[in-house]
Amino acid sequence: MAAKFLSLYDQSRERDLLKHGRYYVAAGVIWATAMLLGMAVFGINWGIDFAGGMEMQIKLEQQTEPQRIRAALDRLGFEKHQVQQYGADADNEWLVRVERVAAVTPDQLKAIEAALATALGSATKVDFDPRLGDRFHLTAAIGDSGADVVALQNALQEQQKKIAESIVTVPEVTLRKTRAPDGSLTTEGAVMRDEPYQGKVVYTVMLQGVADRVAKGLTAEIGTLEVRRVDFVDATVAEELKTDGVIALILSLALILIYVAVRFDMFFAPGAVIALLHDPLGALAVYVIGRMEFDLPSVAALLTTVGYSISHTIVIYDRVRATMPAAPPGGLDHATVRKVVNKAVNDTINRTLNTTLTLLFTSGAIWLLGHGSLRAFAACMTVGCAIGAYSSAFMAPTFYLWLRERFYKAPTESQRGITREDRARGVV
Numbered sequence: 001m002a003a004k005f006l007s008l009y010d011q012s013r014e015r016d017l018l019k020h021g022r023y024y025v026a027a028g029v030i031w032a033t034a035m036l037l038g039m040a041v042f043g044i045n046w047g048i049d050f051a052g053g054m055e056m057q058i059k060l061e062q063q064t065e066p067q068r069i070r071a072a073l074d075r076l077g078f079e080k081h082q083v084q085q086y087g088a089d090a091d092n093e094w095l096v097r098v099e100r101v102a103a104v105t106p107d108q109l110k111a112i113e114a115a116l117a118t119a120l121g122s123a124t125k126v127d128f129d130p131r132l133g134d135r136f137h138l139t140a141a142i143g144d145s146g147a148d149v150v151a152l153q154n155a156l157q158e159q160q161k162k163i164a165e166s167i168v169t170v171p172e173v174t175l176r177k178t179r180a181p182d183g184s185l186t187t188e189g190a191v192m193r194d195e196p197y198q199g200k201v202v203y204t205v206m207l208q209g210v211a212d213r214v215a216k217g218l219t220a221e222i223g224t225l226e227v228r229r230v231d232f233v234d235a236t237v238a239e240e241l242k243t244d245g246v247i248a249l250i251l252s253l254a255l256i257l258i259y260v261a262v263r264f265d266m267f268f269a270p271g272a273v274i275a276l277l278h279d280p281l282g283a284l285a286v287y288v289i290g291r292m293e294f295d296l297p298s299v300a301a302l303l304t305t306v307g308y309s310i311s312h313t314i315v316i317y318d319r320v321r322a323t324m325p326a327a328p329p330g331g332l333d334h335a336t337v338r339k340v341v342n343k344a345v346n347d348t349i350n351r352t353l354n355t356t357l358t359l360l361f362t363s364g365a366i367w368l369l370g371h372g373s374l375r376a377f378a379a380c381m382t383v384g385c386a387i388g389a390y391s392s393a394f395m396a397p398t399f400y401l402w403l404r405e406r407f408y409k410a411p412t413e414s415q416r417g418i419t420r421e422d423r424a425r426g427v428v
Helices: 021-042 066-075 106-120 149-167 210-221 235-263 268-283 296-323 334-369 372-407 420-424
Strands: 053-060 081-086 093-099 125-127 135-141 191-193 200-206 225-233
Touching: 021 268, 021 372, 053 210, 066 081, 066 093, 066 210, 093 210, 106 125, 106 135, 106 149, 135 149, 149 191, 149 200, 210 225, 235 268, 235 296, 268 296, 268 372, 296 334, 296 372, 334 372
Parallel strands: none
Antiparallel strands: 053 093, 053 225, 081 093, 125 135, 135 200, 191 200
């Protein structure tokens, strides 16, 4: 007895699924354009990977839940943060990522500038970039010591000392402390200098940064902890990650265009790429409308969306090629080609629905129950793959028909030769 399978789409009666193809394409283009405009107007809620931030590995003395750590970070004023367990449960170690915030307020920065001007002279210039957060650069004049190298070094050391003493006079501003060989904490190394040049010297001043603030705040909120490691993603690295993510997406689309053109023909390729461009743009709704954080896992989600979409498209295109009748010398008329393409979509629609729904059940559950970057990843996968199924089944075939109708010219008998399809049918 033959097994019966659940079929979501009744294929016993063929329907004209491409009847309103131009409306499907128009709807997709409008949606993608709206996401582009939304991104331009409202921007993307960049995550720590692309906005810069700090990652800290900590070990807690007492067992705790990630929700408690997240709540503590919220109370400390870090709106963007990620908390992830590190290692086995018994280790009780966690990775805490937070956005990098400026170590000083604008009022504190003015007070620092005034204190340094008093100590070193009005020509002193402070260069502070809030994206770097816990450091600033200081340009100061150095007196002429002639050829006396020892006098110059003494003057520089005295200037360093004045800088450190001036900064700590500002309330709630602390220089970065490091642990000395004897185990004590010291601010040595918090003020570093470059070599003097043309009577000026540039100093880099390291302030007590985000890591110290997080460690002290979590200790007060949760209990004793040990900081195992601290890493920073500065603004330059964050910009490089953005660029690399865009390049990865563009390269994937370009290679897919070449692959489809080689495997099928140039009338198939543009439709596939138009659909693929539409899918990641449509999935941006998660970040433009939902305001979820866009981080490195989000790039992976967009690339996965592209992979699922091209898989659906290739199945439909392969069905079209397999069922396309042999072309007479004058070529197939458009009505015949359209009928073949519509039948290919009908034949594969159940496969598209089943594979898409199987994915959506899983990604949708993670979207509802997950947290942090995992939730954003699942949301992007859910929206992107649903849109990808739509574009593969309706937009790509419609665009192929449009291109073929307007630009296809049947080859003459001398140009035709023996095609790959002819060889597959046994023609020699």
